[in-house]
Amino acid sequence: MGYDLVEVAPMSQPPVCRIMDYGKYKYELSKKEHQSRRHQKSTQVKEIKLRPRTDKHDLEIKIRQIRGFLEEGNKTKVSVNYRGREMANQEMGRNVMQSVIANLTDCGTIEYAPRMEGRSLIMVVAPKN
Secondary structure, eight states: OOOEEEEEETTSSSOEEEEEOHHHHHHHHHHHHHHHHHTOOOOOEEEEEEOTTOOHHHHHHHHHHHHHHHHTTOEEEEEEEOOGGGGGGHHHHHHHHHHHHHHHTTTEEEEEEEEEETTEEEEEEEEOO
16 A cells, blocks of 8 residues: 554653555655745855054955845854064054944944964954844
8 A cells, every 4th residue: 555664662661553655755854844944044154364554444345245245144253363573563453453342332242252372362243132
């Protein structure tokens, strides 16, 4: 008749079996799993790279880009990279980072505060719920 005898609980006493169309059962399980995966929201970590001497207008454009990433629901990694003698004046990079933080307080939260990792100052901004 096109049905299969499927063992449902093999450890129980006596073992429990069920008569069903096993192919159809597996198909329905895969469809259900696919549906649940469709409704998941995946987040990515986008990255914006800055320099300590980034000009005001360029910084505004980068901040606009970060806002777009946050509105899409993605986390954003902001990094300020130092080269050569810029390491002697790390305050310039910290000032850039503070202006980014000040401009993003309304649409994002600082998940990972600015800290030095090698020759770059890094922070992660997450979208506000």
